[in-house]
Amino acid sequence: MIKSMTGYGRGQAQRDNLSFTVEIKAVNHRYADMNIKAPRLVTPFETHIKKQVGAVLKRGKIDIYVTQNNNAQATVKPVVNQSLAAAYLEALQALGDLEGVAGAVPLEYLASLPDVIKLEDVSVVEAEILSCLEAALADALAAIVSMRSAEGAATAVDMVERLGLLREILGNIEAQAATVPLEWQRKLNERLTRLQNGTEMDPQRVAQEIAVFADRCDISEELVRFRSHLDQFSELMDTPEPVGRQLDFLVQELNREANTMGSKSNDATLTRYVVGLKSELEKIREQVQNIE
Known part of the structure; x- marks a missing residue:
């Protein structure tokens, strides 16, 4: 299940007179960028905090705020x-x-x-500080993961719908692409008939021109690769591990295939379908930017 990179979580824990509140805020980022703001008492444990958070949040700009609650007499x-x-x-x-x-x-x-x-x-046992800090962190992480999962689920629903639209448009492109050489042949024959003025056409030459045109506008390979990328995209969405970067790469590949189809298009209807394909891909790309 995919997760969003955006989220917020808050946790609090107390051990005897020691009490901490931890807030975690995360937004989109290409990599994992973690920053900690904490009181001096917590400074020796920042590496441990990053390790605990990094084990759960794999990607995003993550800000961690640790507050020592109003019981200064404890420390x-x-x-x-x-x-x-x-x-x-x-x-x-x-x-x-x-x-x-x-x-x-x-x-x-x-x-x-x-x-x-x-x-x-005041001398405080490190184990007590760490225990209290870990408990507050665990609650904050549970809260932010819950929020990220909920937003990720909503994003997944939207992308599944758009993947369905892409497959539908792709079917239209495939059907239209098959008619392009035939339509071009018909138009070529019409033009040659008007221009021949009693001269005899060379059927072999005409067939050769049609073959060259058909090869130049053939998009069968692009269609196969596009479908393959769509299948991989759908499979990755069901993967429990973070897949944001992989999905982003696949969107780039899908765009590349769409651009190639557009450049080979010699038909207005086919071009319109390709434009629709790229429009849906752009919407998916925007969603992928927020996936962990």
């Missing part, structure tokens, strides 16, 4: 720099003596001075 704590505070206090008291000002230094003022109180990391 940081305020610490008093006692030596610095004492130095500030001594300096303030000396300043008071110098100016002849007496009085105690307010605690709030002392605490507000630079670097007197700072936040320090």
Whole structure:
């Protein structure tokens, strides 16, 4: 089953006082382009995050946002720099003596001075961080895969309908192509009859011209290859693995065969069918651009 490259998933997990929220957003991209925005606590685990996400999402521009939820006490704590505070206090008291000002230094003022109180990391067991992070990631991945699958299923329905239209148009092209040499022969005979003015036509020469024309406008090989590519396309759509790049290649090949048929066309009706063929192929190509 094909999947879209576009999707969004969100997951959250908690272990004791540690809690993470993970959001994953993905859009179209030719390859797998993964970016992570996470707090410092998670930085050592970015490689693990990419590995876990990459095992599920094979293609797309993937943005991963990790948020540490409002429980900062679990990983940081305020610490008093006692030596610095004492130095500030001594300096303030000396300043008071110098100016002849007496009085105690307010605690709030002392605490507000630079670097007197700072936040320090609290030691957290790596296994707990990883466990919490993996659980949040798993939920986010499940959500985005569900969205991608739903959109992929809708895309598949549309493409199956268009593949049916391509086969129908191809049948019309095949039927019309068989009549082109005969129609050209009829028109050639009519022109020769008007122009011969009593001269005798050479049947062998006429037959040779018709054979050359028939060979020049023969599209039987293109028709066979086009049908083969359509069959491969349908088979790939039922493959569980990501097939976006393969489908994109097949669309290019189908367009190449359609262009060749168009260049060999010497018939207005046949040309109109080929234009319809290319129009449906373009719509399929646009859909394929969003397939993983």
